[in-house]
Amino acid sequence: MKGSGPAAPAGREMALAKSQTAAVARVMQGVVAMRRQVEKELSATSGRAPTLEALGITNVTEVRERDPSAVMRAIEELFADAADSILRGQGLHFEVPNRTATNQLYVPELDRIVLKSKTSTRSFDSTAQVRKTAIMTRVMEMLHQVLRRNIHTTKRDLFYADVKLFRSQDESDAVLDDVACVIGCTRTSLHVVASEKGVVVGRVQFREDGDLIDCTRMGVGGKAIPPFIDKISDFRSDAEFILLVEKDAAFMRLAEDRFYNKYPCIIITAKGQPDVATRLFLRKCRDDLKLPVLGLVDADPYGLKILSVYMSGSKTMSYDSASLTTSDIKWLGVRPSDLDKYNIPEQCRLPMKASDIKYGKALLEEDFVRRNPKWYAELEAMLSSKVKAEIQALSSYGFQYLTETYLPRKLKERDWI
Amino acid sequence: MKGSGPAAPAGREMALAKSQTAAVARVMQGVVAMRRQVEKELSATSGRAPTLEALGITNVTEVRERDPSAVMRAIEELFADAADSILRGQGLHFEVPNRTATNQLYVPELDRIVLKSKTSTRSFDSTAQVRKTAIMTRVMEMLHQVLRRNIHTTKRDLFYADVKLFRSQDESDAVLDDVACVIGCTRTSLHVVASEKGVVVGRVQFREDGDLIDCTRMGVGGKAIPPFIDKISDFRSDAEFILLVEKDAAFMRLAEDRFYNKYPCIIITAKGQPDVATRLFLRKCRDDLKLPVLGLVDADPYGLKILSVYMSGSKTMSYDSASLTTSDIKWLGVRPSDLDKYNIPEQCRLPMKASDIKYGKALLEEDFVRRNPKWYAELEAMLSSKVKAEIQALSSYGFQYLTETYLPRKLKERDWI
Structure with a gap:
């Protein structure tokens, strides 16, 4: 480079860059203000989100993200309880929270829906429920496998893993939501994606x-x-x-x-x-x-x-x-x-x-x-x-x-x- | 680490890793052989791919990838020719290669289809073709804009750029293939994706x-x-x-x-x-x-x-x-x-x-x-x-x-x- 020649264009370029930056900053002003507001609001709620207990809400099933080990433990406990029940001569059965609208409770403080205490019993002894109870048991067993390997699966794969029992994919799909509610975790936590x-x-x-x-x-x-x-x-x-x-x-x-x-x-x-x-x-x-x-x-x-x-x-x-x-x-x-x-x-x-x-x-x-x-x-x-x-x-x-x-x-x- | 204690497990691990690698290598043997074969074949053809000229095939339209500047130049030439034709009193018209099966020629040496010499004239003077000729002119103008900016667009965007003329998206879509064949380039080269x-x-x-x-x-x-x-x-x-x-x-x-x-x-x-x-x-x-x-x-x-x-x-x-x-x-x-x-x-x-x-x-x-x-x-x-x-x-x-x-x-x- 020679003399001060290139200085002028460089200066002009810099001025241009500056004015462009200023223009962008003007465009962004409103968004920046909103972002700060959102940040404040979300920090406030996440910082001191009230618990259900603090809100005086009891006797509900809370459905939330749980890690694989917690879900596995929950399945193991359900199976231990089931074994107990069988040994006591009371047969195999599960208590499944009711998912209908009347059993849902919206908690505005949490902006979340929780399930109230209404459950129905799914029993292996009942002719009407024997298949569904068997399917639910089998699905939980398979989910346990998936979680233990820490892999993920799809509804379709789950269905194919025991077509003989499930017969149609609707049957294995249907119990997934039940299992999630029994455990109190999201579908995603079951690693079915x-x-x-x-x-x-x-x-x-x-x-x-x-x-x-x-x-x-x-x-x-x-x-x-x-x-x-x-x-x-x-x-x-x-x-x-x-x-x-x-x-x-x-x-x-x-x-x-x-x-x-x-x-x-x-x-x-x-x-x-x-x-x-x-x-x-x-x-x-x-x-x-x-x-x-x-x-x-x-x-x-x-x-x-x-x-x-x-x-x-x-x-x-x-x-x-x-x-x-x-x-x-x-x-x-x-x-x-x-x-x-x-x-x-x-x-x-x-x-x-x-x-x-x-x-x-x-x-x-x-x-x-x-x-x-x-x-x-x-x-x-x-x-x-x-x-x-x-x-x-x-x-x-x-x-x-x-x-x-x-x-x-x-x-x-x-x-x- | 102390003494030779850790050596044994490390040695065992290494042996295990080695045997696993050997197992994978055995699995991969056939694929590796095929990959080498494919590499040889593709190198051979790409190295000395015959030209249409060398094969003695003339008077055909070859459709291939072209870079934006080549496509822009082709559009400019088409427009210069059109202007010439108008000035000579012969009106606005384009020669469009026919895309029907009878006008296609498969060249096995190239594993490619080229278009034979049959074309049809699209003329602004003809009542039947005036709209299509106008649409084709407008689409080429818009494609030139897109290519000059070196951006890409979709068929839907193209349609909306002049709804008044095109009326329905079918009309702007239809001429895209025509334009590609006139220029002898792929649809992708037109930057319509x-x-x-x-x-x-x-x-x-x-x-x-x-x-x-x-x-x-x-x-x-x-x-x-x-x-x-x-x-x-x-x-x-x-x-x-x-x-x-x-x-x-x-x-x-x-x-x-x-x-x-x-x-x-x-x-x-x-x-x-x-x-x-x-x-x-x-x-x-x-x-x-x-x-x-x-x-x-x-x-x-x-x-x-x-x-x-x-x-x-x-x-x-x-x-x-x-x-x-x-x-x-x-x-x-x-x-x-x-x-x-x-x-x-x-x-x-x-x-x-x-x-x-x-x-x-x-x-x-x-x-x-x-x-x-x-x-x-x-x-x-x-x-x-x-x-x-x-x-x-x-x-x-x-x-x-x-x-x-x-x-x-x-x-x-x-x-x-």
Whole structure:
């Protein structure tokens, strides 16, 4: 290099970099404030979460994550009790907590459902229950094997492990929830997992089965979210928020543009309907890192439904919803009101089908919509306009409009509800 | 440490480790031999692949991977020609190669399909073609934008970029193949990609958009295969084979047990029907590393069909099959003959439905089955027994039977066809 020549451009570059950083900081101000708020709230609750005992709630079955040795011990105790009962001449039977709605108790202080004391006896002596009792015994034996080896399995594998007894997969599946409730642990704690579908990319590191995973270095395809949440630990991140994306195509755009480099965030998608593994991952990631979650979904009733599955879960699984649900997801977009605000061309707005409208009306009655007046208003506006739109509609302003204009403006204007 | 005490156990451990290594080496012998053979064959063809010219084949359109600048240049030339034609008073028109079967030529020396010289003129002057010509012009303009920015997009985004003109996504999708054939490049070279679904884990490293991806350190969930194959380069591996798995559950078992640590391999799954990204990845991985591919699928007609999609592709995409297909995949299992050989219990064998049998009979007529007498015999046996089985049926001998017994025995006995 010669003389002071290169100094000027270097100075200019630095000034440019500085002004860009300042611009990003301005965009991020609102998110940073929210992140601090979320951190404070989550620290407060996790610091002094009341116990059921302290709340004066007794005689309930609490369902929570338990480690393999605790679950194994519980199975061993159940079998010891069963052997005792047989030796006393009282036969083989199990007490199974009732999972119906009337036996569930919502504890608002914990934001969790626990099972009340109603149980039913499943007895090997009863003609009606002999098969189910045998199946339950066999399933617990197999789960014990799985846990002792510290491996994981699927419902399908479990079924095939004794087809002769189970006959159909429904029969082995059905007792899994029973076993979980008897032991007071989540399905995941039984090491029976569903298939994976989700992907994550962005400003987060974690350990997965010992391997250090750095999601800023996962190329454009991202890291597949594993089906075993218990193998994930040691989350680290300098992100300000989690961006939860409904669809693959939007995820692809965000990943290719490395959106997270400029706007520090973690990007997660389940590629459509949320699967259990992605929901567990989101919850754990949010809790451990204490980050706000912003949702980017289609502006149609199904987009809203997807947010609700992350937030409230599906009804049949409610007894172990604690580890599956992430409350307080903010609806960032695409919202019905965005269509006018961002001037989405008429041609990109699609007429709602009769089934969309019917579904949307049903959502208006649901708790997660009713308790958020802004959500309610957006959904009402959608239903009265009879118009919906996909995230992709933003492409009418250019393929990178999503990452370069729409999202930065949303963040800057703190435009989430 | 004191005296020679610890020496004995250390010696014993070392002896054990040695004998285990020797056992693995014995299991791997056949695969290693096959890998060397494949390496030799692929090196031979890639070293002196004949050109079309050398084969005396002229007047054809060759469809192959081209880099963004070449595709951009081709679009610019097409537009310059179109402008010329308009200025000469001959209007706007494009010559589009015909993609019908009669205009395709299979070149066995290259194992590739090329398009013969039949073209049709798409003219803006014709009432019947005015819309299609306009759409094609617009799509090429948009592709040029995408390529200039060196980003990727999806069919859906492309559609939304000008809904007013395209009206329905079918219309913008339809011209994509035309544009690819006019330019003589693959769909992937146009940077229009499908969503990703596949996952990879095991003994392979590569660069993805600059990031170094080490698939031995991807935990139990594996690395999501990205939709952009052109961002992947620098494959490195000490694997002896690629294990192509139909289903997620089997992939999960292999990943959790880190099967690849003991038996050096790369494990790939598309979780069911193979998507374009996974097929491109498999082909590139196989070619760059020169490895044999062993398929692990359900013992039913759909398992076989899945292997065939990897091998021959789907019929509509045949003009750019070269980069999508991986010939010579070996059928490792689960094969109909395995059911008796491995004593799969009767209860794990499922009766074939009428639709299975119909589908299986149709497969008997297909080239990829007919040219492999052993495949033909297996499929015939399946159809006459009217019995099918899933990979999971192996779980009847224990959840890790697949990784600890079935696959090692298969490899040791060189039991692939």
